[in-house]
Amino acid sequence: MTHVLKIEDLHVSVGDKPILRGVNLTLNHGETHALMGPNGSGKSTLGLAIMGHPGYEVTSGSITLDGKDVLEMAPDERARAGIFMAFQRPMAIPGVKMADFLRHATTNVRRPDRKEGEELIPMREFRKELREKMEHLRMDSEFARRYVNDGFSGGEMKRAEILQLAMLQPKFAVLDETDSGLDADAVRLASESIADIGHQKMGLLIITHHDKLLEHNPPDFTHVMLGGRLVETGGKELAEELHQHGYDRIRKAYPDAEALNQKLLAEDAEEALA
Amino acid sequence: MSQTITHAFDAAGFDALLASQSEPDWLTTLRREAFEHAQAMSWPERRHEEWIRTDIRIFQLGKFGLPVLDPADCDLAETEPLHQLVEGVALGGRIETVDGCITKESLDEDLAAKGVVFGSLSKLALSHPELVRPYLFTAFDPDHDKFAALHAAFMSGGQFLYVPRGVVIDRPLHIGSILTDGGTDTTHTLVVLEDGAEATLLHESNSTDSGGAGLHLGSIELVQKPGSNLRYVNLQEWGHKTYHFAQQKAVIDRDCSLQWTIAAMGSSLSKVNQSVDLVGPGAHSQVNGVMFTEGRQHLAYHTLQHHKAESCRSDFLYKAAQQDKSRTVWRGMIKVDPAAQKTDGYQRNDNLVLSHHARADSIPGLEIEADDVRCTHGSTTSKVDEDQIFYARCRGFTRKEATRMIVTGFFQQIFDRITIDSVREALGAAIARQVREYE
Ligand SMILES: Nc1ncnc2c1ncn2[C@@H]1O[C@H](COP(=O)(O)OP(=O)(O)OP(=O)(O)O)[C@@H](O)[C@H]1O
Numbered sequence: 060m061t062h063v064l065k066i067e068d069l070h071v072s073v074g075d076k077p078i079l080r081g082v083n084l085t086l087n088h089g090e091t092h093a094l095m096g097p098n099g100s101g102k103s104t105l106g107l108a109i110m111g112h113p114g115y116e117v118t119s120g121s122i123t124l125d126g127k128d129v130l131e132m133a134p135d136e137r138a139r140a141g142i143f144m145a146f147q148r149p150m151a152i153p154g155v156k157m158a159d160f161l162r163h164a165t166t167n168v169r170r171p172d173r174k175e176g177e178e179l180i181p182m183r184e185f186r187k188e189l190r191e192k193m194e195h196l197r198m199d200s201e202f203a204r205r206y207v208n209d210g211f212s213g214g215e216m217k218r219a220e221i222l223q224l225a226m227l228q229p230k231f232a233v234l235d236e237t238d239s240g241l242d243a244d245a246v247r248l249a250s251e252s253i254a255d256i257g258h259q260k261m262g263l264l265i266i267t268h269h270d271k272l273l274e275h276n277p278p279d280f281t282h283v284m285l286g287g288r289l290v291e292t293g294g295k296e297l298a299e300e301l302h303q304h305g306y307d308r309i310r311k312a313y314p315d316a317e318a319l320n321q322k323l324l325a326e327d328a329e330e331a332l333a
Numbered sequence: 334m335s336q337t338i339t340h341a342f343d344a345a346g347f348d349a350l351l352a353s354q355s356e357p358d359w360l361t362t363l364r365r366e367a368f369e370h371a372q373a374m375s376w377p378e379r380r381h382e383e384w385i386r387t388d389i390r391i392f393q394l395g396k397f398g399l400p401v402l403d404p405a406d407c408d409l410a411e412t413e414p415l416h417q418l419v420e421g422v423a424l425g426g427r428i429e430t431v432d433g434c435i436t437k438e439s440l441d442e443d444l445a446a447k448g449v450v451f452g453s454l455s456k457l458a459l460s461h462p463e464l465v466r467p468y469l470f471t472a473f474d475p476d477h478d479k480f481a482a483l484h485a486a487f488m489s490g491g492q493f494l495y496v497p498r499g500v501v502i503d504r505p506l507h508i509g510s511i512l513t514d515g516g517t518d519t520t521h522t523l524v525v526l527e528d529g530a531e532a533t534l535l536h537e538s539n540s541t542d543s544g545g546a547g548l549h550l551g552s553i554e555l556v557q558k559p560g561s562n563l564r565y566v567n568l569q570e571w572g573h574k575t576y577h578f579a580q581q582k583a584v585i586d587r588d589c590s591l592q593w594t595i596a597a598m599g600s601s602l603s604k605v606n607q608s609v610d611l612v613g614p615g616a617h618s619q620v621n622g623v624m625f626t627e628g629r630q631h632l633a634y635h636t637l638q639h640h641k642a643e644s645c646r647s648d649f650l651y652k653a654a655q656q657d658k659s660r661t662v663w664r665g666m667i668k669v670d671p672a673a674q675k676t677d678g679y680q681r682n683d684n685l686v687l688s689h690h691a692r693a694d695s696i697p698g699l700e701i702e703a704d705d706v707r708c709t710h711g712s713t714t715s716k717v718d719e720d721q722i723f724y725a726r727c728r729g730f731t732r733k734e735a736t737r738m739i740v741t742g743f744f745q746q747i748f749d750r751i752t753i754d755s756v757r758e759a760l761g762a763a764i765a766r767q768v769r770e771y772e
């Protein structure tokens with residue numbers, strides 16, 4: 060059976076501000092989907108809602124994994140069920156070494172029934188695997204001893220997210236701008252790594268503003284988000300078109316969604332000033 | 334409370350205490366003086382800078398009796414010796430006390446043969462006055478306040494460690510102090526290291542009942558002669574209805590080094606003054622403080638690093654995390670005398686507030702009278718971030734595991750400074766036990 064992550068008519072609000080207004084998306088295991096759209100259109104919000112961020116309230120619609128209600132699950136249950144997100148802005152956890160964090164995370168995800176306090180993966184076994192994965196990603200082994208995202212450069216954070224993806228081997232992964240903040244070499248390396256780890260091995264939902272990542276991970280589908288809705292879906296040629304020509308055609312074709320998008324952006328600007 | 338009060342902190346109680354002790358006259362004289370002072374002193378006033386943030390109006394001394402005067406009357410039922418700090422550690426000696434009564438004391442023969450003395454302070458004051466008398470109350474000031482005076486008048490039991498010149502003790506010594514529900518402990522700890530001596534002393538205090546009531550009126554004096562080296566660890570886990578008032582001070586001379594680790598987890602209300610006087614050039618002290626509170630606990634630590642001689646270093650790091658409606662107060666002071674040129678002083682307090690109703694007060698301070706010094710201080714207060722918790726949960730951590738990891742990470746900087754494995758592990762475990770789900 061192929062695994063399916065299914066999002067139907069999803070509405071999400073932050074506070075009482077509606078952000079997503081009816082998103083439909085079916086992600087089959089092994090497929091790669093590109094999610095594009097201008098700033099503030101709601102791409103990260105979709106990812107965070109899939110993971111169950113408490114600040115993002117699902118007001119209607121559903122998310123299911125192989126028919127099971129994901130909205131009923133706590134974020135850690137979702138992770139243990141095989142859903143992953145690489146964050147646009149990962150959080151720092153000072154004082155906690157990357158290796159210790161990952162050992163605990165990997166144990167919990169691989170043994171979804173593990174109770175608090177039960178044994179973790181044996182240290183030696185884990186270290187060996189981590190070292191191999193890091194070598195493969197051409198990461199310095201010193202990285203494992205640093206504190207989680209604490210003082211990491213933008214590029215280091217993104218690479219750390221990829222390392223987590225590699226260790227946790229989820230069924231479905233949302234990659235939120237995992238290619239941003241990287242220099243040209245690092246983008247290529249990240250793109251290759253993701254292709255190696257996830258392309259056709261997971262269901263990937265790739266949020267990106269650049270073309271490199273999609274060159275290495277050609278999408279089966281491209282979705283365009285505007286004003287909290289997926290206004291268009293196409294193949295990889297749609298992604299290519301947007302990279303070359305931007306969102307002008309889309310904005311004109313969907314004036315209502317465009318108006319909503321502008322409204323949200325204007326509100327953001329107001330809030331930033333206030 | 335389980336006991337009825339037979340002797341109170343009053344004149345009759347004082348007489349009963351004197352009658353029960355066989356102690357040298359000079360010690361009785363010290364007590365009498367302290368008792369008179371205590372009688373004459375009033376309780377600290379709220380407007381006094383040290384007490385502004387610590388309300389002691391609900392504390393009633395009359396609710397507590399004196400510590401058990403005759404060890405034969407000591408209630409030793411069901412008290413397991415404490416051993417958190419010394420898991421898997423070969424010790425050189427140990428003292429166990431219940432409500433201040435010494436129930437067990439031992440010291441390895443090879444150490445005794447080298448002249449090391451470790452045991453009951455009251456007994457040793459009688460048998461070794463030449464070692465005790467010159468130092469007792471040299472680092473401790475009975476006139477500091479009424480609590481200090483009461484301690485000096487009513488102290489009983491107590492521990493004494495003396496390490497002669499040049500003697501290096503390679504195994505830690507251990508003190509385990511237990512307070513029974515409703516019990517009182519007025520023990521005094523005196524440590525003297527002669528020139529070039531070295532020792533590690535691990536001291537933990539606990540209550541038989543984690544919710545137990547009790548009173549600890551204590552004092553610690555650490556006296557270090559030139560070139561000596563002391564590691565002193567204090568894990569305080571008194572029951573959550575226990576009052577803890579203490580004066581703790583080290584006086585360290587030329588080229589000494591002191592590493593003093595304090596973990597304050599217990600008591601309902603603590604008011605502790607912790608000071609290090611650096612009195613000889615080249616002395617170095619490092620203080621590592623951990624506070625972790627919950628419920629309605631109130632822990633107030635006032636630290637002083639007093640540079641009296643040139644070219645000394647003092648490095649104080651206090652980290653505190655607060656749960657529920659608890660509160661910690663940390664007030665630090667680096668004092669540099671005019672003579673103390675080339676002082677290197679560092680003072681820092683970080684707080685992690687784990688609930689909306691918890692509170693952390695942090696008041697660093699400097700008083701510098703020399704001109705060629707380097708003193709830095711700082712304090713931070715942060716909250717556990719919901720986004721941090723979420724991030725960890727997205728990696729499969731339960732909410733509780735995430736909270737525990739973040740709190741442990743917060744204290745990591747302290748753990749990194751602790752050089753004794755068993756202590757690091759015990760503190761880590763004590764913290765992990767206390768962490769609840771962040772909400
Ligand atoms: N936690 C939040 N609080 C307030 N507003 C939010 C929050 N998260 C998202 N929003 C708002 O929702 C809208 C969509 O934001 P989102 O981050 O999902 O956009 P995006 O498509 O990922 O944009 P970008 O390409 O810039 O990353 C924006 O107007 C944003 O300000």
Ligand SMILES: [Mg+2]
Nearest residue numbers: 102103104147
């Ligand atoms: Mg985004």
